[in-house]
Amino acid sequence: MPELPEVEIVKQSLNKKIKHKKIKKVIIRNRNLRSKIPINFSNYLKNQKVIKVDRFSKYLILTLSNKKICLIHLGMSGTIHYINKNKASPVSNLSFYSSIRLPIKHNHIEIEFDDSKIIYNDPRRFGFFEIVKNKKLLKKRLSHLGPEPMSEEFNIKYVFQYFKNKKKNIKNFLLDQGFVSGIGNIYASEILFLCEIKPDQIVSKLDESKCKSIIDYSKKVLSEAIKKGGSSIRDFKNISGKEGNFQKIFKVYDREGLKCKKIKCKGVIQKKMISNRSTFFCNSCQK
DNA sequence: AAGAGGCCCTGATAGC
DNA sequence: TGCTATCAGGGCCTCT
Numbered sequence: 385m386p387e388l389p390e391v392e393i394v395k396q397s398l399n400k401k402i403k404h405k406k407i408k409k410v411i412i413r414n415r416n417l418r419s420k421i422p423i424n425f426s427n428y429l430k431n432q433k434v435i436k437v438d439r440f441s442k443y444l445i446l447t448l449s450n451k452k453i454c455l456i457h458l459g460m461s462g463t464i465h466y467i468n469k470n471k472a473s474p475v476s477n478l479s480f481y482s483s484i485r486l487p488i489k490h491n492h493i494e495i496e497f498d499d500s501k502i503i504y505n506d507p508r509r510f511g512f513f514e515i516v517k518n519k520k521l522l523k524k525r526l527s528h529l530g531p532e533p534m535s536e537e538f539n540i541k542y543v544f545q546y547f548k549n550k551k552k553n554i555k556n557f558l559l560d561q562g563f564v565s566g567i568g569n570i571y572a573s574e575i576l577f578l579c580e581i582k583p584d585q586i587v588s589k590l591d592e593s594k595c596k597s598i599i600d601y602s603k604k605v606l607s608e609a610i611k612k613g614g615s616s617i618r619d620f621k622n623i624s625g626k627e628g629n630f631q632k633i634f635k636v637y638d639r640e641g642l643k644c645k646k647i648k649c650k651g652v653i654q655k656k657m658i659s660n661r662s663t664f665f666c667n668s669c670q671k
Numbered sequence: 672a673a674g675a676g677g678c679c680c681t682g683a684t685a686g687c
Numbered sequence: 688t689g690c691t692a693t694c695a696g697g698g699c700c701t702c703t
Contacts, residue, residue: 387696418679418698442697460697461681490681508680510697552674561698568696618683618695637696659675662694678700685693 386458388442388532388566389609393628394464395439398446401466402495402502406433407448409496417492418459418512428452428515429495441529441565445522452515453522459510465503529565533602538564543595547587554590554598555583555658567602570615570637573664575601577636582670583656583663636664644669 386394410426433449446454458464493504493513504513516522531537546563557563558572567575576583578601581594590598609615614628617638631637635645636653644651644666651668 390696416680457697459680460695506680507682508695508697510680550673556674559697570696615696660677661697672703674703676700676702679698681695683693683695685691687689687691 386442386462386614387568387571387609388439389571389606389630390614390628391439391442391444391458392610393614394458395437395444397466397626398437398444398464398502401500402434402497403436404433405497405500407431407495408498409494411494411496412492413494414490414492417506417509418457419514421493421513422515425513425515429454440526441532441561442568443526451519452517453519455512455514455516455522455525456504457512459506459508459512461508462504462506462511465505466500467503468500470499529561530563532566533564533599533606538599538602540592540596540599543599544592547590547595550587552587553584553658554581554587555661555663557587558598558602559659559661564602566606569661569663570617570634571602571605571609573637574635575605577665577670578605580669580671583658583665585671636666639664 407429408431410429412421412426415421428450429448432452435447435449438445438447442457444456444458446456448454456462490507491503491505492509495502495504504511514525516525531542547557550557552560554576555572558567558575559569573583575598579594579597581590581598609628609630612628612630612633613626615630615634616627617631639653640655642653644653646666646669649666649669651666653664654667656663656665
């Protein structure tokens with residue numbers, strides 16, 4: 385569910401709420417996530433301070449005072465909720481979704497501080513919590529990931545070279561975390577719309593200027609989404625709190641059958657399954 | 672060795 | 688009302 389911008393929003397709010405706080409207690413309510421939470425997981429966290437919270441791609445990285453690292457991925461449906469013990473309600477929510485009440489089912493992990501706690505909830509269990517023993521191992525753990533879209537490394541030389549002789553379509557590559565890491569299914573469609581490139585375009589056929597527009601719009605869309613607080617769709621909608629706002633300006637995602645938003649374009653937004661993921665595009669201005 | 676497809680899991684919604 | 692089928696923001700594994 386959460387793509388890079390949403391994970392960034394979670395990271396920012398975690399830094400505001402739990403940075404420098406000491407972990408007093410860890411409760412595992414359900415070990416079953418993408419990988420099973422190890423029996424001794426709590427031992428690494430207990431009595432440690434949270435030094436900082438970082439993010440790479442869609443991963444959250446909690447550095448603890450014992451130098452161990454708690455690596456978190458939210459999968460499709462993972463959310464983190466922050467509760468201040470002194471304030472009964474409403475509950476402020478660290479997921480980019482918001483909720484004034486706590487989820488009841490599918491709470492997997494609770495991490496308690498003196499005055500507050502965070503709860504990890506994940507109905508589909510595609511997320512995970514892992515302990516990585518040091519920085520070097522973290523680098524190794526994340527070594528399969530390509531550059532982030534906003535980084536300098538994601539440049540024309542890299543992209544043009546990467547696309548040479550490749551026969552997959554561009555939508556597939558934007559979702560391929562080894563090529564570029566952080567873009568997910570929603571932003572892939574949004575980026576390609578702005579580039580005026582059809583999602584099933586084979587990448588070896590893209591010229592340099594098209595590659596350049598993919599780079600520029602990837603950076604632009606993701607930074608814009610972060611500014612808007614991410615995208616809140618489906619979950620917890622219509623509940624007051626810190627919802628993201630980017631979904632309000634989706635150009636193509638979930639707009640099947642509606643008119644293209646580009647000025648003077650008479651096109652209609654189409655939905656097509658590409659590698660089993662729904663993909664939205666304009667049948668007229670995307671070539 | 673790149674690329675296609677299946678699978679992990681629960682919940683919401685659509686269609687009959 | 689109550690079935691069944693399909694789809695959902697991700698990523699890994701296997702097969703060809």
